[in-house]
Amino acid sequence: DESTSEQLVELAKRRGYFFQSSGAYGGVGGFYTFGPQGASLKGNVEDAWRDRFAVAEGNMEIDAPTIMPEPVFEASGHLDGFDDMLIECPECETSSRADHLVEDNTEYEDAESLPIPEVEEIIAEYELACPECGAGLADVAVENFNLMFATNIGPGDSDPGYLRPETAQGIFVEFPRLKEYARNQLPFGVTQIGRAYRNEISPRRSIIRTREFTQAELEYFVDPEEDEPDLESVADVEVTLYPASEQNKDDGDEIETTIGDAVEEGVISSPWVAYFLGVAKPWYESVGVDMDRFRFRQHLSGERAHYASDCWDAEGEIDGNWIELAGFAYRGDYDLSKHAEHSGDRFTVFKQYDEPKTVERATVDPDMSYLGPEFGGAAQDVVEELESLAGRDRTAFEGDTVAIDLDGETHELPVEKTGFSVDEETIAGEHIVPHVVEPSFGVDRLVYTVLHHAYREDEVDGEERTYLDLEPEVAPTFVGVFPLQNDAELEAQANEVVADLRAEGLSVTYDDSGNIGRRYRRQDEVGTPFCVTVDYETVEDEETTVTVRERDTTDQKRLPVEGLAETLAEIREG
Ligand code: ATP
Known part of the structure; x- marks a missing residue:
C-alpha cells in the first residue's frame, strides 16, 4: 500500500502534523517542521518515553548541548569512521547512497556492511543507474562520506566543533560527574531526549530519514561481573524475533517466542539487551505501534559496530518495508575507555569489595x-x-x-x-570501567510509524472517511468541542464545557466553523478520540447534557455535563 504513505504525508501537511521546512525559500532536503498537531503528538510520545525509560526505571535524565568540541568526536571515533557510501552521478551530479542503491535494486539486503570495492563491483555487475537521470554508474567510484556537521566555536577557525550525531556522547563525556550523582553505585542509567544531526547523503521517506532528528537514548552503566537485570519482570513478554541465523537462510523466518525463552535458548545472548527489548515491546504497543507490524531484528555480524557484542533493532513495517525504529546494543567498555584514553579523566567507578x-x-x-x-x-x-x-x-x-x-x-x-x-x-x-547497554530510540520515525499504523479509511453514512486511530495517551487533541450552530447561548455553553475540560488537564479544540459533519471529519483526520456537541437540548433541558461522539465507531451518547471532564480524563489515563 505505497499510497498510504503518500496519503499520510498529504494529510500531515494539510492538518498540521509535519511538512518540509523553509518552504518559502524552496525547502531544503532532510529538514521538517512539526506543525501544531505533530509537535503535540511528538511531545506526548517523548513524555511517554520519559515516563517509562527514565521515571519508571529510576534513571536520571540530562540535557546536554548539541554542539561539542572536536576532541569528543576524535575519541568517540565519529570523525574517522562515521561514514556512508557516496556515489555521485557524472551526468546530473545527484548524490546517492551506494549501499541503498544496491539494496533497492539487487537481492543484497545489507550492502552497508560490504567493503567499498565489492559495492562498486555489484554496481557494475547489475549496471545500476542514477535514480535521478538514469545515467549508468558502472564506472563511477564509491567514496566514504563523513556525516558530521562541522562548525566553528567562537570567531576564527581554530576551535572546530561538531553538531552531535547522537545524543549518547553528551552522556558519556559527563560520566566522571554523573557517577558522583549516582553516588558511585552501579548499576545506574542516564537518559537524554534531544536533537541529533547527520548530514545524510540522500534524506528520504519524509521524516524517516532527515538531517536533524530527535533521539531518546538511555545509557545504562553496569558492573559486567556483578549486575544482572530483573529478567523475571519481562520473561513473559511475547516477541517476534528475527535472529541473524535465520537471516542467512533462504527460507529464513521470524520466530515467535518470549523474552524468557529467547534468553534461555541463547537466541538473545546479552541478558541486558533482552531486558530492554522486554521493556520496549509493550511500550511501543502503548503508544500505538501495530504489534502485527513490529519485530526485533538481530544485526548480522558485519553490520554490528566493532564494539557491540550483540545488537538488535526494533523495526516497524511501513508500506512493505521494515524501518529501524531503535537500536539496542551491548557496547561493553568501549565508550568510557575511549574517553578515558583521550581526556585523561577518570571514567571508572570505585568498586568496594x-x-x-x-x-x-x-x-x-x-x-x-x-x-x-x-x-x-x-x-x-x-x-x-x-x-x-x-x-x-x-x-x-x-x-x-x-x-x-x-x-x-x-x-x-x-x-x-x-x-x-x-x-x-x-x-x-x-577502579573498574563500567560496561554500557544502550537502547537508542528515534522519535521522528516512531511518530511516522504511529501515524502510518493509525491511518484508516472507512465509510460513514455512505461517505468516505479518513481517520487516525491514535491512542488517547498520545493523540494531540483529546476532545473537540462544538456548538451545534452559531448561536450565542450555545457558544457560551460550549465555552464553559471547554473551560471545564481544560481545567481537568485535557487538550481541547473548540471549533464553530462549517457544518457539524465537516467538523467531525476534521477531528477524525487529526485523530481526536472524542467530540462533544452542545445543542439546544443542552441549554433547554433541566439536566445539562451534551452529545459525546467516539471517533472510531462514530457512536454517540448523551451524557450529563456534570462529571464529563472526570469521565473523559479517566478514559485518557486508560
Ligand atoms: P540507519 O541505518 O537507518 O541510518 P542507524 O543504524 O545509523 O540508522 P543509529 O545510529 O542506531 O541509527 O541511531 C538510533 C536511532 O536514531 C535509529 O534507530 C533511528 O530511529 C534514529 N535515526 C538515525 N538516523 C536517523 C535519521 N537520519 N533520521 C531520523 N532518524 C534517525
Whole structure:
C-alpha cells in the first residue's frame, strides 16, 4: 500500500502534523517542521518515553548541548569512521547512497556492511543507474562520506566543533560527574531526549530519514561481573524475533517466542539487551505501534559496530518495508575507555569489595641502575618481563632469569639481581570501567510509524472517511468541542464545557466553523478520540447534557455535563 504513505504525508501537511521546512525559500532536503498537531503528538510520545525509560526505571535524565568540541568526536571515533557510501552521478551530479542503491535494486539486503570495492563491483555487475537521470554508474567510484556537521566555536577557525550525531556522547563525556550523582553505585542509567544531526547523503521517506532528528537514548552503566537485570519482570513478554541465523537462510523466518525463552535458548545472548527489548515491546504497543507490524531484528555480524557484542533493532513495517525504529546494543567498555584514553579523566567507578583483599604487588627498581649502562635501552623490556612474573609465589623466582635482547644478543639476567620484589598489600576495592547497554530510540520515525499504523479509511453514512486511530495517551487533541450552530447561548455553553475540560488537564479544540459533519471529519483526520456537541437540548433541558461522539465507531451518547471532564480524563489515563 505505497499510497498510504503518500496519503499520510498529504494529510500531515494539510492538518498540521509535519511538512518540509523553509518552504518559502524552496525547502531544503532532510529538514521538517512539526506543525501544531505533530509537535503535540511528538511531545506526548517523548513524555511517554520519559515516563517509562527514565521515571519508571529510576534513571536520571540530562540535557546536554548539541554542539561539542572536536576532541569528543576524535575519541568517540565519529570523525574517522562515521561514514556512508557516496556515489555521485557524472551526468546530473545527484548524490546517492551506494549501499541503498544496491539494496533497492539487487537481492543484497545489507550492502552497508560490504567493503567499498565489492559495492562498486555489484554496481557494475547489475549496471545500476542514477535514480535521478538514469545515467549508468558502472564506472563511477564509491567514496566514504563523513556525516558530521562541522562548525566553528567562537570567531576564527581554530576551535572546530561538531553538531552531535547522537545524543549518547553528551552522556558519556559527563560520566566522571554523573557517577558522583549516582553516588558511585552501579548499576545506574542516564537518559537524554534531544536533537541529533547527520548530514545524510540522500534524506528520504519524509521524516524517516532527515538531517536533524530527535533521539531518546538511555545509557545504562553496569558492573559486567556483578549486575544482572530483573529478567523475571519481562520473561513473559511475547516477541517476534528475527535472529541473524535465520537471516542467512533462504527460507529464513521470524520466530515467535518470549523474552524468557529467547534468553534461555541463547537466541538473545546479552541478558541486558533482552531486558530492554522486554521493556520496549509493550511500550511501543502503548503508544500505538501495530504489534502485527513490529519485530526485533538481530544485526548480522558485519553490520554490528566493532564494539557491540550483540545488537538488535526494533523495526516497524511501513508500506512493505521494515524501518529501524531503535537500536539496542551491548557496547561493553568501549565508550568510557575511549574517553578515558583521550581526556585523561577518570571514567571508572570505585568498586568496594565486601571484605578487604590481600594482594601481591610487584615492584621493580624504576631506573634500572642495577643493570648497568649497557642495559639502559632495554629497561622497559625488563619491566614488562618482570611484571608478567608478578603474582607468582615469590620464593619461586630463585634461579629464574629474565631474557633481555641487546644488540641482537639475548642476555639471561637472574631475577634476584633486578631488584624485583613482591609485597603484600591490603586493598578495599578497585577502579573498574563500567560496561554500557544502550537502547537508542528515534522519535521522528516512531511518530511516522504511529501515524502510518493509525491511518484508516472507512465509510460513514455512505461517505468516505479518513481517520487516525491514535491512542488517547498520545493523540494531540483529546476532545473537540462544538456548538451545534452559531448561536450565542450555545457558544457560551460550549465555552464553559471547554473551560471545564481544560481545567481537568485535557487538550481541547473548540471549533464553530462549517457544518457539524465537516467538523467531525476534521477531528477524525487529526485523530481526536472524542467530540462533544452542545445543542439546544443542552441549554433547554433541566439536566445539562451534551452529545459525546467516539471517533472510531462514530457512536454517540448523551451524557450529563456534570462529571464529563472526570469521565473523559479517566478514559485518557486508560
Ligand atoms: P540507519 O541505518 O537507518 O541510518 P542507524 O543504524 O545509523 O540508522 P543509529 O545510529 O542506531 O541509527 O541511531 C538510533 C536511532 O536514531 C535509529 O534507530 C533511528 O530511529 C534514529 N535515526 C538515525 N538516523 C536517523 C535519521 N537520519 N533520521 C531520523 N532518524 C534517525
